[in-house]
Amino acid sequence: MFKATVFVTLRESVLDPQGSAVRGSLHTLGFDEVGEVRIGKYMQLEINLNDRAAAEERVKEMCEKLLANTVIEDYRCELQEV
Amino acid sequence: MNFAVIVFPGSNCDVDMYKAVEDCLGQPVDYVWYTQTDLSKYDAILIPGGFSYGDYLRTGAMASLAPAMESVKKAAAEGKLVLGVCNGFQILTEAGLLPGALRRNQSLKFHCKYVDLKVESNSTPFTLDYQEGEIIKIPIAHGEGNYYCDPETLNKLQENNQVVFRYEGLNPNGSVDEIAGIINEQGNVLGMMPHPERAVHEWLGSEDGKRMFTSILKYWRERNGAA
Numbered sequence: 101m102f103k104a105t106v107f108v109t110l111r112e113s114v115l116d117p118q119g120s121a122v123r124g125s126l127h128t129l130g131f132d133e134v135g136e137v138r139i140g141k142y143m144q145l146e147i148n149l150n151d152r153a154a155a156e157e158r159v160k161e162m163c164e165k166l167l168a169n170t171v172i173e174d175y176r177c178e179l180q181e182v
Numbered sequence: 183m184n185f186a187v188i189v190f191p192g193s194n195c196d197v198d199m200y201k202a203v204e205d206c207l208g209q210p211v212d213y214v215w216y217t218q219t220d221l222s223k224y225d226a227i228l229i230p231g232g233f234s235y236g237d238y239l240r241t242g243a244m245a246s247l248a249p250a251m252e253s254v255k256k257a258a259a260e261g262k263l264v265l266g267v268c269n270g271f272q273i274l275t276e277a278g279l280l281p282g283a284l285r286r287n288q289s290l291k292f293h294c295k296y297v298d299l300k301v302e303s304n305s306t307p308f309t310l311d312y313q314e315g316e317i318i319k320i321p322i323a324h325g326e327g328n329y330y331c332d333p334e335t336l337n338k339l340q341e342n343n344q345v346v347f348r349y350e351g352l353n354p355n356g357s358v359d360e361i362a363g364i365i366n367e368q369g370n371v372l373g374m375m376p377h378p379e380r381a382v383h384e385w386l387g388s389e390d391g392k393r394m395f396t397s398i399l400k401y402w403r404e405r406n407g408a409a
Contacts, residue, residue: 171283
């Protein structure tokens with residue numbers, strides 16, 4: 101079995117108004133060193149498969165079909181055996 | 183002409199849509215629960231606004247996979263008319279029936295107000311009764327109506343005359359090219375953020391949305407030779 105961790109963020113080419121607002125607030129707090137901020141999603145999935153390659157393939161398919169909207173979002177997955 | 187209003191858990195403009203068809207056209211209209219898969223009797227399918235599935239994951243993402251949507255895709259492929267308003271527009275993009283995606287409003291605010299729209303094309307089945315270039319007053323009510331598509335898709339939309347409505351004056355959400363509503367390449371699936379179904383009587387603040395419904399009926403009658 102695997103624990104899959106999926107990170108979804110807006111694509112670099114897509115403006116992230118939430119991130120910009122958070123950056124503004126961080127600057128207000130005096131964190132002037134903060135450059136660009138991008139907000140995303142973190143998801144944890146339990147994958148009931150034994151083969152790593154198969155699990156990777158399936159999670160990728162889940163990202164493409166539902167977990168991320170690839171028109172505006174990028175995703176990244178990590179698999180950890182449990 | 184038979185109309186279906188698809189109702190998802192969390193839809194909240196379904197009644198407005200239903201009443202708009204009743205009031206403007208007096209044609210038969212049914213609420214169709216999202217689990218229903220037979221849409222064969224309907225000539226037009228209306229996907230109302232709201233917060234289907236609580237906007238979980240992304241607006242429209244879960245609803246785009248609901249059982250009724252397979253049939254909506256089939257109906258769209260057959261050339262039937264499909265109109266998605268607000269959350270309905272979000273669902274149509276998530277389902278791949280329209281290109282692009284709707285992002286969070288640039289201001290991060292939920293905007294609920296009347297806006298001016300420019301009718302960019304009156305050669306669609308949904309806009310026959312408008313004048314091209316006409317400015318109409320239609321309300322918006324959304325937090326995620328910031329239309330996005332990549333430059334290549336935008337070029338295609340512009341070249342094929344698929345941008346049907348643009349915001350006139352102030353753009354309330356930051357959408358690319360001031361886009362408020364687009365139609366698919368085949369010209370039978372329209373998605374828009376503003377709510378024409380909420381603007382069908384003077385006492386609602388505007389009746390500029392009425393002609394969208396009369397256009398749909400006109401189109402259908404012309405094609406079906408019905409009186």
